[in-house]
Amino acid sequence: MSTNNLELLSLEELLKNAQTQKATEVHISIRNFPYYRCQGILQVSSNSVIDDFTFWHWAKTIFSVEEIQQIKSGNPARRFYQYSFANLSVSAFLILQGAAMTIKFLPMDIPTVDKLGISQISTNISKYSDGLILITGVTGSGKTTTLTSIVNDINQRNVKNIFILEEGITYSYPKSKSLIYHWEIGTHIPNFEQGVLTAIENHADIIVINEIKDRSTFDMALRAAKRGVLVIASMHSSDVISTIQELLTFYSSQEQDFIHLNLANHLQAIVSQRLVTTLDAEYKRTAIFDLLFTNEQVRNYILAGKIQDLSTLMQAGKEDGMSTMKSELESLLTSGRISEDTFTKTLQKITS
Structure with a gap:
């Protein structure tokens, strides 16, 4: 997959792809490939390297404008987020290469x-x-x-x-x-x-x-x-x-x-x-x-x-x-x- 194709890929589509591979976590960072954690093992995805534009475009689908500014100022942010197919815990923070997000898939149903x-x-x-x-x-x-x-x-x-x-x-x-x-x-x-x-x-x-x-x-x-x-x-x-x-x-x-x-x-x-x-x-x-x-x-x-x-x-x-x-x-x-x-x-x- 080319970088241009990755830019067009929505975060929702990336997460759906991760879910089909039974991932429990997705790790996203600037100048790096997306990583999936499957059955406890961290593995690189087949997607291309994430650039600055794509990362912040995806981050804005989760976090508010104020939270984006908070992250960019060096203060990590965390948010519970829901899609129709998944409940997510998302944390974002700055790193040497730019910024990163850790996205954890949460249980959809509460055990009885x-x-x-x-x-x-x-x-x-x-x-x-x-x-x-x-x-x-x-x-x-x-x-x-x-x-x-x-x-x-x-x-x-x-x-x-x-x-x-x-x-x-x-x-x-x-x-x-x-x-x-x-x-x-x-x-x-x-x-x-x-x-x-x-x-x-x-x-x-x-x-x-x-x-x-x-x-x-x-x-x-x-x-x-x-x-x-x-x-x-x-x-x-x-x-x-x-x-x-x-x-x-x-x-x-x-x-x-x-x-x-x-x-x-x-x-x-x-x-x-x-x-x-x-x-x-x-x-x-x-x-x-x-x-x-x-x-x-x-x-x-x-x-x-x-x-x-x-x-x-x-x-x-x-x-x-x-x-x-x-x-x-x-x-x-x-x-x-x-x-x-x-x-x-x-x-x-x-x-x-």
Whole structure:
């Protein structure tokens, strides 16, 4: 393909071509060929080198005039964008050769809680009308998918006023019973704090935060929970114990009584997950969970600072919907769904 032909090719056509090759990402930069990532492997496309004119012509189909100026001034921009055939996460930034865009294909459909095997977890969470629900996991654990599936389950079964705040949109929610306001931080609202305040002022029933990374965001989540809003938020942490410990580090030693009291009063549940490779023909990976649902005993343990001892309550709290990753991993081994090797390696990760 000649450079002239590439200039005439629209970004939409390029992306359709990438999609036919089952690409998950497209990398575009000035003075370079377009690259596709297919099955995790980056490969050069058959298109010609992208010149300056073509790059900025394509960028203008995604970004506003103000965002184009932002990119050209050296400040990266990110945008969720939709075609009829694809949902996209697009980021653009300057490089030595000029500028570049990374375009990620996002899922078109939200997996159901039944498909993910979390229908009971979702049912338990949907019983709450206020307080704080935390969905946690390490990078690549599937926590965003779990959070989105649970929120969409609520959307399909209840009439709620739901405000969703994300730094980068991953899923687009379908119209159903609930009223959904979906904001991308930096595009529709300046920051999480302003988003939470606006949601509270507009009588939110549920606020979704993806994700809590610092004290200021968590303080706003607590503020909403205290106002009678159900806050469902994600965090980057590996299990229930480390999640609470991470929250405690946001506060000084003089504030520990304050945060223990607030967690005891307003934390409703923590769902921590990790993906495990299975022997199943249909599902190659499944999630195992740490599940903590707050009851009087859990509250007393949090107030007393007995965070490490919460695992004992989780092991004994099956009737309250609680569980541990270790017990779920053992069940997978007993049922023949995972290999001995997978069991041993995963057990080392969750107990180290």
